[in-house]
Amino acid sequence: MSWRDRLPAVRGRILQDEPLGPFTWFRVGGPAEVIFLPQDEDDLAAFLQGVDAAVPVTVLGVGSNTLVRDGGVEGVVIRLGKAFATVEPRGEARIFSGAAVLDATLAREAGKAGIAGLEFYRGVPGSIGGALVMNAGCYGSETKDVLVEAYAVTRAGARLTLSNAELEYSYRKSARAAAEPLIFTGALFQGRPDDPAAIEARMAEITARRETTQPIREKTGGSTFKNPPGHSSWKLVDEAGWRGRPYGGAMFSPLHANFLINTGEATAADLEGLGEAVRADVKAKFGVDLDWEIKRVGKPR
Known part of the structure; x- marks a missing residue:
């Protein structure tokens, strides 16, 4: 009996032999043996606890900086959806974002809430989960400059809260994420108070610069x-x-x-x-x- 015949029961969706090209910005790549779309964090943690520990797990965000090879991906590919796409201001110029939120969406929602400092995300393709893995940034700012803490689930299904320092960020890398497979589910960011119109103007400049140079x-x-x-x-x-x-x-x-x-x-x-x-x-x-x-x-x- 294959490991695919022993997958744990889930409340989300499981797809088998699904082409991954449509999930990436390059629009290329072979199929995943299994794609799991969890309904929420509980569903994700339970699945990881129940699936055979020998089965490889790959996380795919919006596929903005991912190249899937033509032979496809062995094991399980996890893609986070709507339950991981919330943005919520938390007071004192802090804002929570789910890992499936687009970087540009976080920048926009922070601006509406009068939270400055996250404007650079307007120029970063991809989602917050990917930004947490690789310390994404542009135009002189990086994720490590605004992150308070991140929330993740391990390959074994344990839930973690990791401080900025614990992620050990450097240029385009988290040493912690490189050393241990982590599935980020969300994060808390710290900005500073500012006028929403001024924030929007700075984001418009970033957008214009990006459109003319990329x-x-x-x-x-x-x-x-x-x-x-x-x-x-x-x-x-x-x-x-x-x-x-x-x-x-x-x-x-x-x-x-x-x-x-x-x-x-x-x-x-x-x-x-x-x-x-x-x-x-x-x-x-x-x-x-x-x-x-x-x-x-x-x-x-």
């Missing part, structure tokens, strides 16, 4: 590589001659050379292959290592 309407995964110390990834990609250069159905955007895009018919192998070709070329030409910022999951076809 290919936000393409099938993309956002920033492909982290910035190496002392360097900008887009400059290295550009100087190596890869801006706008086709590779199968993939390309680094002519608008922003650190944005990998699916030009229409790319496979995951095209996209990852282009990224690896660029990494090798940049290393050979400039002696600099480019590290992926995009999360790559699953197996090749």
Whole structure:
């Protein structure tokens, strides 16, 4: 009997052999053996307690910075939905956000509540769960600058409250999340009081800047590589001659050379292959290592 025949009873939904491409911004990738869409945190914790401990678990948010390989993902893919998409001001310029809330939505709701300091999230693609995993940020601000504490469920189904310090944030990384599989369910953020109109004006500036400098309407995964110390990834990609250069159905955007895009018919192998070709070329030409910022999951076809 397969592990898929022994899944625990749930109140949410379980899908089997479901293609993952439609769940990602790149629109590529093979199927998940199982997708679990929990009804709430209790449902999530009970499922994790009941599923075989040997079964791998992968969390997929809105798929903004995730590349699913063509062979699909083994084990269970968990995707959080409506129950994890609430935003609630908590007084004293604090605001709670569920992990499934879009970063831009949190910025907007904080602004309406007169809470400043979270405007940068207006320029971050993805959801709060992903932001907590990778210390997402832009334009000089990061998640660690505004986070009070985060709430998570472990692979064994235990619930945790983790302080900012306990997450051990650095550039685009939480050491705690890297060391222990965590499924973030929400977080509490600290801003500062300000006039909602002033906050909205700053967010409008971020939106305008992003629209003129990034290919936000393409099938993309956002920033492909982290910035190496002392360097900008887009400059290295550009100087190596890869801006706008086709590779199968993939390309680094002519608008922003650190944005990998699916030009229409790319496979995951095209996209990852282009990224690896660029990494090798940049290393050979400039002696600099480019590290992926995009999360790559699953197996090749």
